Each structure stands twice: as C-alpha cells, then as structure tokens.
Amino acid sequence: MPISARRSLVAGLSASLLLAATGCGAGATTAAGSSADLKPAPAAQRLDKVCPATVVVQADWEPEAEHGPVYNLVGPGYTVDTDKKRVTGPLVIDGKDTGVKIEVRAGGSAVGYQTPASQMYIDQSITLGMVTTDSAIQSAGKQPVTAVAALMKKSPQVLMWDPETHPDWKTVADIGKSGAKVVYRDGEVFAPMLVAKGLIKKSQLDGSYDSAPSRFVADPSIAQQGFATAEPYIYEHEVAAWKKPVEFQLLADVGYTVYPEALSVRTGALKELSPCLKKLVPVIQQSAADFAAAPDTAVTLIDDIVKQYATSWVYSKGTGQYAAKEMVELGILGNEADGSIASFDKTRVTDSLKTFGPILTASGVKIPAGLSADDLVTNEFIDNKIGMK
Template identity: 70%
Template sequence: MPAFSRRACTAYVSSLFVLVSLSACGAGSETTTAGSAEKLTAAPSAERLSGVCPKTVVVQIDWEPEAEHGPVYNLVGPGYTVDTDKKRVTGPLVVDGADTGVKIQVRAGGGAIGFQSVPSQMYVDKSITLGTVTTDDAIAAAAKQPVTAVASLMRKSPQMLMWDPKTHPDWKTIADIGKSDAKIITSEGATYAELLVDKGLIKKNQVDSSYDGSPSRFVSDPKIAMQGFATAEPYIYQHEVKAWGKPVRYQLLSDVGYSVYPEPLSVRSGELTKLTPCLKKLVPIIQKSTAGFAAKPDHALDVINDLVTQYNTSWVYSKDTGTYAAGQMVKLGLLGNGADGSVGGFDMARVKDTLTTFRPLLTDSGAKVPADLTADRLATNEFIDTSIGMKTS
C-alpha cells in the first residue's frame, strides 16, 4: 500500500470501535445516475479536450473518496454515473462548469484495487491515464513501474504525529516525543518513520508498526503518539469519537523533513511523450480545478459524500469531516501557490532533495532504486501554466 494513503479499512463507531473485516468492504453491483448534464455549456476551444485526450480520462486514486482528492472530484460534472461494484464514478470532465468534450472516470483505491499500489495498478491496467503517486512511492517503483508526476494536488503532506496534550503538556514537537520512551504507533513499513529515526528525531525502539486505523488504541492509552492526517483526525477525535471528545495536538511530518509531494497526478513515464498534446490542455484545467476547490469546495464535497454513501464500504467519512479537511488544506498551506504564484507545480530542487534523502532509506528497506534515477524523471513542470494560481487575501 502507498506510504501516503496507508489507512485501514476501519469503521469509526461513536463509543464502540468495530474493526470491519476486509471481506466486508463493498458489496453493491448496481450502476446509478445522479444529476443532469443536459444544460452544460461547451468549454472554449482552448479547453476542449476531445481529439487530443482519451475519450475517457481515467484517474486512479490511491484510497477511498476524501477531500484530499477534492481537485480531482471537482472535475466530475453533473449527470455522472456510479459503479458501486467497481467503485468508480464517470461523468463529463468540466472546467468552470463547462463541458470539455471528454469524460472523466475516477476510480477508488484501497480495497477496490486489492490494496495494491497505484503504480502497480497503472502497469496492470493501461486504460488508466493518471494515478496519484506520492514521491517516495514513485522512487520505490521507478525500477519496474516508473511514473512521472505532471500536476501536484497538494504542496505538503497532511500526515502528522498526534498526541494527547493533557497527558503530555510538555510535548510541542515530534522531537519532544523522541526525548521520551513513549510508543509511536505507525503503519507497517512507513517510510516517514525510518526518516524520523534516521534524522535522530525519534528512537527506533519507539516505533510500533501496528496501526490499524481504529481510535481504540489511542483512547485506551493516551500515553502513546500516533500517526494521522491533520485534515481528518483532529476533527474526528474531537467531534465524532465520543469516547474521546476533546482536542489532540500534532505536528506535520512536512515540518520535520518529510518533503514528498503527496499524491501528485502522474503518468506512466514511457507514455509522457504520447500524452503531451493532451497534458498541455489537461494540466491547466487540473490547476483551475485545484484553485476552484480551494475557493469553493462544495461541489467536490457533494460528489465525495455521494460516493461514500453509494460505495457503502467500511470507509466512514462524514461530510463535516470533508468540510473540515478542505478548510485545513488551505489553512495549513497544504494546498497553495508555489514560489511563482501558481498552483500545481513542483519545486524541482525539493524533488531532487527528496530523491537524495529517500534513496538510501528505500534501498535499505529492499526497494531497487535505479542508480540513474533523476528528479526530472519523477516530476515535470512542462505542462504547468504559471498564470493559474489560488486567490490569496
């Protein structure tokens, strides 16, 4: 499973915590429709994708529907159909509410693809146009499943370590956790944990890789620290986990060297040239969708909420959580403009530094990272329109 989206197939239940078996994740088979595309106007010629892009642009997401993928779901226009068996939504690909002339299909990850990584799924199923692949996952996959990121959805990772401020009033940062003997609950094989140990911020014997997504461990033992998403758990624990019902404190991993780009939209590297005519038009549309989602996330959140309901897996994600997440993405600078004032691009010096940092960590964990792998094979700004950015107050 990808490092960024390694979440568990878990249900949050008020004061009971029931771990639902993976076999129970998803059961429907009907395809339903929602909304109407009849009144859509055509996008201007510069944003018409028919003839240069696939008739259906297929996007493979690495997890269930959630706000972190909001810029992608924001592209799904009215009149979309939902395949509740395969966990896919297909509709007109829209920009500023106008029809680009092609469809977009967004496919859920996680259980819907057998918890395989997005690069592996992209190489198994060549109908996939774009996939969300975090930088460290792209490095790990580069030998056999190389991908190149063409547009970032977020500038920084929302992953964090969190703790109970009442139990640990002296903890302000992750480094403070490392000065203690407290256990840190992480996912198995979490690359960021190896990074934190390598940087001397935490001790190796503190890492407990038994994270399963359930809040029960944290609630029953507030002495621990635990991984989470700054876009979700702070709200969920305070407002939806009734056995906790109070704030948590956290620090973003991006503050302490976890420099990856989380879930940028990526193509199979060998198809970059072939897709260039499409990407020249499509990437600026993705940039517009990202800026639009930041300013007004309602449409994307409505689509996400509808899909969570219709997919009916064990994934529990309330609309209130989505609304909180969308706000936090902007507030914490996870979603924002780069140094040039545009959205969706990459700081290539940062990509190079990330490769330098994570190459030895991934190699030590068993990944075969090509010796000649370079930053420009992991990401490109070739298709970024530097005039498209988020409005700032």
C-alpha cells in the same frame, strides 16, 4: 499497503471504536443529476480533440477530500458504478463541458490495496494515477511514472498526541526527548526518516498501528500517526470514547518532503499524452484553485459516492468539510514559490530522493542508478499563471 502513508481506515468512525464492514455495492450503475444544460468550455479548455474520450484517474485510496481537485472535475449527470467503485461524468471546469468524460476509480479495497503505479501498468487505459513521491521512487525500477501535477503541495501526515497528557509537547522533537512510544503502521518510510534525523529514537518506534483509535484512547501517553485532515476532527467529534481535541505536528515540517498523491502518467506514455496534458494539466490546476475557494460541490459528490460504494470505508461529510478547510489553512493545498498551483519544486524532489532512496534501498528496493528529480516530475505542462487567489 503502499510505502506512502495511507489514510486511517477509521475515518468517519462514530459511536464504536472498531470499524465493521457495511457490505458491498450491488453492482448497479446509478445516475445522478443532469448534464443537459452544460455549456461548452472555451476553446483553450476543450479536451475532445487531444485527450482520450474518457480521462481515467486511478486514486490511491478511497474517496476523500484530499482528492477534491479531481472530484471537482466531475460534472452533473455522473454515474456511479457501485461494483467497480468508479464515478464517471462529463469533465467540467467552471461548470462548462470540456468535451470529454472523466472516470475516477477508487483505490484501497477497490483494487486489492495495489498501488496506482501497478494499476497503471496492468490497465493502460488509465490516464493518470495518484502516486506519492516515495512510492514513485519505489516503483521507478519496474513501473516508472512521471508526475505532471501536484495534487497537494505537502503531506497531511502528522504525529498526534493528547495535549492533556503532554502539555509540554509542541513538536515531534519534544516527543523524541520524552522517550514515549510512537505508534505507526510498520513500513511507513517517515518512521526511519525521523530516526535518521535524530528526532525520534529507534527504541521509541512501535509499528503495530492498526488504524483503530482504541490504543490511543486506552493509552494517551503515546504519540500516533494520523492526518491533519482527518484525525483531529474524527477524534473530537466522532470517536465517542474520546470527544476532545488532539494536537499534532505536520511531518512535512520535519523533513517528509514528498508530494502526496501527485497526478502521474506512465513514463513511457509521457510523449504520447503530451498534446492532451498541455491542455488537461492547466484545467486540473484551475480545478484545484476552484476547490480551494469553494469545496462544497466536490465534498458533496464524495459524500454521495462513499455512501453508494458502501464498503468498509466510512467518511463523513463533516470530515470532508473539515479536511477541505484544513488543507488551505495548513498550506497542504497551496501555491508554490512561483505563485502557481500544482507545480513541483524539484529541489524538494531531489531532497526526497536523498532522504528516502537509502531507506528504500535498505528495505530491499532496487532503485535505478542515476534516478533524478527530472525522471520523477515535470513542470512542462504547468501554467505558471494559474494559482490560488
């Protein structure tokens, strides 16, 4: 698994507590809709003379609403490769054709759980990969990437708890004071971060989380990792043995300063791709703002391809709709201080380097000397005038 926190494999779980595989795709390519009536985008948003004929985006995980701004770019007439777990269609903005195609490749099981950075170096036809800041720091020595657009403003990662068992818990610090076990997936960098900040005691950490809800259901005295965009909905509506609310605090509010799943290029390809990125990044920004305002088209597409991929990843449309709403309400998807969407606060990136550099180094990762925020992110292609209304 990547160092950055990943989505639980039980998203969309309904009657059972443990997820069973539903089988693999048949490998057929399935058409959907029609692109015949698409009008051309304005010249400023035409990408056909500066970008690859197909802009390839490697996701870091299975299809989910957190990837909504990217899936929102996939226009009608898209095709689904159920073998390779890819969706391809005209790259559209505001319902208009930009002149190129977009191919979004699923991560997770589709790529053997390899990181987007590693995939980008294996297959250099990949234009953009979704790379979280701590993963970018981890890969900087051998597979450097530079983020050009923030897919989300802050991480949806949380610690969650049962409010009936712990009515006095309001924050992560309250969990730390209680001495309760904190169940997480071993290798997640937020756990040692919480210890280093004095919010959780090392003795509380339990790295045995396996993504199933059975532990939490059986022992609601624990705190558990999760995502604000998934588990609160899933546990209340889709885990039959629970069916009630949970409470949580965003780890972004206690020092987990990463930019999750930031759209990144191979650092060595940045100059070559610059003419494309100058036009593509503002299109991505507008798509993010459009998705925040009206997510239904992208959520419906995500629901369609999850069903067609037919892997062990189960993700209900209800979860997607909930996630899209929570992303906006919790500020997970939002404007930076300058009013633009998808831009980076380099002070935050520097803070991530200071926080997670030592943690990763202690785990054996060799981080290049002098690595800086400017190596990891750039606002060069951001249009400061594009933001959420």
